[in-house]
Amino acid sequence: MKKRNRCDRRREVMGEFLGTYLLLCVSIILCFSSSLCSVSSSLPSSCKLRRKFHLNEMHKPGDVVLGGLFEVHYTSIFPEWTFTSEPQQPSCKGFDTLGFRHAITMAFAIDEINKNSNLLHNVTLGYSLYDNCGALIIGFSGALSLASSREEQFLLQENCLGSPPVLGIVGDSFSTFSIAISNVLGLFKLPIVSYFATCSCLSDRQRFPSFFRTIPSDAFQVRAMIQILKHFGWTWIGLLVTDDDYGLHVAQSFQSDLSQSGGGCLAYLEVLPWDSDQSELKRIVYMIKTSTAHVVMVFAHEGQMIQLMEEVVRQNVTGQQWIASEAWTAAAVLQTPRLMPYLNGTLGIAIRRGEIPGLREFLLQIRPDQNDNDSYGNNMVRQFWEYTFQCRFAPSPEGWTEAGGALCTGQEDLQNVETEFLDLSNLRPEYNVYKAVYALAYALDDMLQCELGKGPFSGHSCAALQTLEPWQLVHYLQKVNFTTSFGDQVSFDENGDVLPIYDIMNWQWLPDGSIKVQNVGEVKKSAFKGEELTLHEDKIFWNFGSKEVTSAFSDTSPFMDCNFYHCKATQNDSHLFFSPQPPRSVCSESCPPGTRMARKKGEPVCCFDCIPCSEGKISNKTDSMECTSCPEDFWSSPQRDHCVHKKTEFLSYHEPLGICLTTTSLLGTFICAVVLGIFIYHRSTPMVRANNSELSFLLLVSLKLCFLCSLLFIGRPRLWTCQLRHAAFGISFVLCVSCILVKTMVVLAVFKASKPGGGSSLKWFGAVQQRGTVLVLTCIQAAICTCWIVSASPVPHKNTQYHNDKIVYECVVGSTIGFAVLLGYIGLLAILSFLLAFLARNLPDNFNEAKLITFSMLIFCAVWVAFVPAYVNSPGKYADAVEVFAILASSFGLLVALFGPKCYIILLKPERNTKKAIMGRGTTKS
Structure with missing residues (x-):
């Protein structure tokens, strides 16, 4: 009877979904594929949806299933669609080891919760994890699969067998993907907790009523960066953003907050192209090179930064202080000896680093299932294995592997291979994933602790697991409040945003050729003290001691074997200089006391001339807008920076x-x-x-x-x-x-x-x-x-x-x-x-x-x-x-x-x- 009730409820929800949304969106999805679904002409009591894509996924059953969307591959290749034959499946390229570790972190958190007798007693959590392959259409398809469970097992079978639909989703990593998914799944109040989407637009509760996140929004990130700019006196800044919701909302928020705070002006604002448009990149980098602004703030993804830095190296643009957004602060692909002469000294906002005890042991237990005949079941582990050990399983799933060479046995030892997969010294997105899973678990636990007659819903009723509606879990998720083992408090405000905190990182190229990303401070917002910035300037390295960057890579350079992503150091580099002082980046130098600022016509407010105060007026502060008149018995000093008593004149006995x-x-x-x-x-x-x-x-x-x-x-x-x-x-x-x-x-x-x-x-x-x-x-x-x-x-x-x-x-x-x-x-x-x-x-x-x-x-x-x-x-x-x-x-x-x-x-x-x-x-x- 309970199964039937659950099936009726799910049919009602999915019926509403198919009736309201698919009528609007299926036509859009059809533009990308020759067929999303086919309905029999006789219109039986149930139709059969066909898979749009062969999704890269990983599953574990449980009483309650949580979904996850991760970027296990960072790019996709779509075959040409001719509309004369059935389209071929897209192929996912560029295996992202860290993205896979994000997914495994969710599996670890769920495993840890299942072993915790004090949390979700007698309830076992499961998971369904999907790879978005860096493509909106694939990520969107995975979200639909999570919302409707595995279609061929549950939705389309009369007996309602198979995995139940997920009660919450962790993801997605991109703001644009999260916006698209939340616009749809938000109609049914399905809770979504993102660990990486930072667009401030996602704080709109009218548009995204069930969206939460464990990463601070860009609104706070922008304010944090403005605090850093004001701390170092940088008032003349260049801003580069991506051509998506993430970048465009940041640009709007940054300009608004910068003007309100009076902290500076934008020398230029450029939008980085998604495709490798060399002419546009060349123009942007030339503007950076010729601009008088020495601070460049970049809100971009790793892929776009790689394209940008290629052009920076070609034009040899030095003397710039780069400010990194959280999207690329920890990007190891950019931390190479070839790029460090340009990116050395970079300051960046980074996601809060955390520690997850037991994660390493869990990662070492990962093994591909040799007996898994479902090519689309838990194939993410197999792809990781093939990528890490440069081998292949036979037969390998079509379109999902890039490995070749020897056959994989599945018994290879992860500890014997050098991989960043096991480097847990810098757990940042993983820590957010960890907090997101626990937030859903605590919300579900709070719901199960409800006493009959004292519930928060109509008639003081409580929600039951068998008849749980997504909006009920959203209610408990909004009120969740717990502290992680690392000591951080997790709670959400009325907009679904977590209490924000960022680490401030500094890229340092050490004399021995190693690269270090040093934590030099933090910026956070507390419930009582507001926003606080803490900086340890003595730990910061600045890349402004030497202008001869190209000489470090001449024929006699210590780095002889270099390509764009890797350089092998053949000897110690002694041609590295670090400046103890931060750079200056102003349109006009500060007006000293005794002068006032006069804005230059047709230029931003940060560009001005310094006009000496007239007689009888003074300015005793730097960058005074106006000169103030001295009191009646006082007169301006010769420097016009303070008032002095007027000289008294009368016919004196002493003259x-x-x-x-x-x-x-x-x-x-x-x-x-x-x-x-x-x-x-x-x-x-x-x-x-x-x-x-x-x-x-x-x-x-x-x-x-x-x-x-x-x-x-x-x-x-x-x-x-x-x-x-x-x-x-x-x-x-x-x-x-x-x-x-x-x-x-x-x-x-x-x-x-x-x-x-x-x-x-x-x-x-x-x-x-x-x-x-x-x-x-x-x-x-x-x-x-x-x-x-x-x-x-x-x-x-x-x-x-x-x-x-x-x-x-x-x-x-x-x-x-x-x-x-x-x-x-x-x-x-x-x-x-x-x-x-x-x-x-x-x-x-x-x-x-x-x-x-x-x-x-x-x-x-x-x-x-x-x-x-x-x-x-x-x-x-x-x-x-x-x-x-x-x-x-x-x-x-x-x-x-x-x-x-x-x-x-x-x-x-x-x-x-x-x-x-x-x-x-x-x-x-x-």
Whole structure:
């Protein structure tokens, strides 16, 4: 009854398959073969499907059968189809020892699971393994055979005898093959776990609802490679991809991720042809040779890399850093002494290496079955045997063997032959196969552990092995989580992708002629830390120490016996150099601090010019996109890489100009003090008494104040100095000019009083009136200064308008009107004094002081008339210097003009300092 139920279910599934898919796809398959199936004209209850191809296969029965698709041969030859005779079967060529080991690894894993009492208790696993021969049509045919079991034994027999259909498939190795197979078998939710298909498109759960894989997708591989590029600063990269889903999806993903990460640009993107198109390969290799990009990233299969490297050798393209995708990182066919001068130093992403205990012993137990009369049963072992020992079985299956020579006995010893089949030091795809088989086994075990009433399906039901639907196994496979004996955790995300991890490999050609693929790091993604890159740069060899690669293969080369795939070393090669530093690969060198990047028109963003930052702006990082402005009190350094405090400028006591002005001011003060001392000492002499000694003393004090007030203009401006400097200057000069004005008026009054009837004029110019007049005139200036300071006080100001790189500290006047009134008042008194003195210049007197006053006022007015335009047009500290100079010049003019002749007479001509001398000359004149 159970067999019947199982048969009904399978008939229903396969009926749906034949009814929905074969109607669409059989016509496509018919294009490749003269006949896929023939249906009797009477349409009986069952039809008989004919085999499309004689598939290369290997089987082992079991309660549950798992399928496998492997590349045991890497190429196929299809005979020409003439449509006039029945097509001949294609022949598989190029036995792939490692591909066969992948298949045997699946057999080993199933054997190990069957011996494990803790996993799938009372359930025995079997397998059905098929060879895709590197051809989509053969691999697709094998997948259909797995989905429908062996047609002639099960599907087409009423009693449902024979092997049951597989519950899951491990494979295929190619992304394009996996896409085609998953598109079909995904309709029935048949779980497929690939160990080598990396196309990121397979993560689309809408298109591939039952696809899983134990190898990371290209999306992660691309991100991993971008991390390597960024780590070494490679921003100018060439990209080569294959002309299939694997390559085209990688190209799309790589360009997208590269632009988003800002990690670099593509110098070129080329698609490698599937066929050996020499003209296209020649063009591509020439582009690699002439490009300024020194890093070439290649996503290709071994066969295409062989064709590419043939052309690389022909054109002698050296100086390139090759970056290998996982598809050819471990390709031994490329690791030959002929190619290593070009591929030495290659960095590659490799599938995670694992260890599988007991695999070697299992491989050594393989023996061909001499009693197997089924030419298409377990013939993969026989083909391996023939290839390894270069013998043949009699009779040999037509179209499947390439061996010749002696007959195989089946008792040959694998340990006595040199073969990479037993080299288990680098188990990478095998480890993925191993994990894929265990993932299916754990999913099936979880399903069998289901308790009735607690199941995950409708009505809390559980799946039964006898009525198991593929989608039910997919449910458990999605939730599988286990740890391998090697310590790696295996689980799948919502897209069927495994937790990704890659090894980073470095190809090294050692001085003794041996070739080593060294693990130099890893890149992985963890659930908590995200993506991590670990690199051991001290272990990496770079192939950039010598440009003379061709000389290593001259007539005197240590490698004398060479062909494309193998070179025999006849002596140690001493012409090998390794550079300790990675190469540079940039379109434009980095812009140093102090510059910014300016993109070159019409070129990628990685190609740019370095433009120096303008004044006042800096860039303190390498490859800055923009220059930033310095804060207000800062300015750019000469290198434009940092901001420095702006230089401060004011009339300082420490600079030469300030020192000169200060010295002159103190000198004038000292001279005033000396003159004042002389006048005080000789105060009783006629010269001092005749010239109104009290006003002379007051004039000398005011001149001293004028000299001292100039010091307020020197030094860093402060609020009190700004307020005091102009007030002190204005009041001191008004006091000085007022004294001169009163002296002039007294001279005129005395002369008028000396005339008949003019004596009354002196009463208006007595001592009290003189003091009062000076006080009033000075108080007016004091009132002006007070109003100015109260209404709009002068304040210190940091002026940045004069110089971009300097801060000029100055005192702003606050009110221009106030400053103008202050100067105007001084000018008014000076002009008035000048006019009165000019009128009195020719008065009869032995010592006419009016002449001296006229001369001194002339000097005073000339200085201040010249001051105004000079002050207005002088910036910063020079305006203060002009004002100080005007103060000192006018003060010295008054001091010398008024007191120089008197001191001369007092000190050097004392005989003239008598009343008789002074009055006598005056009397004579009159």
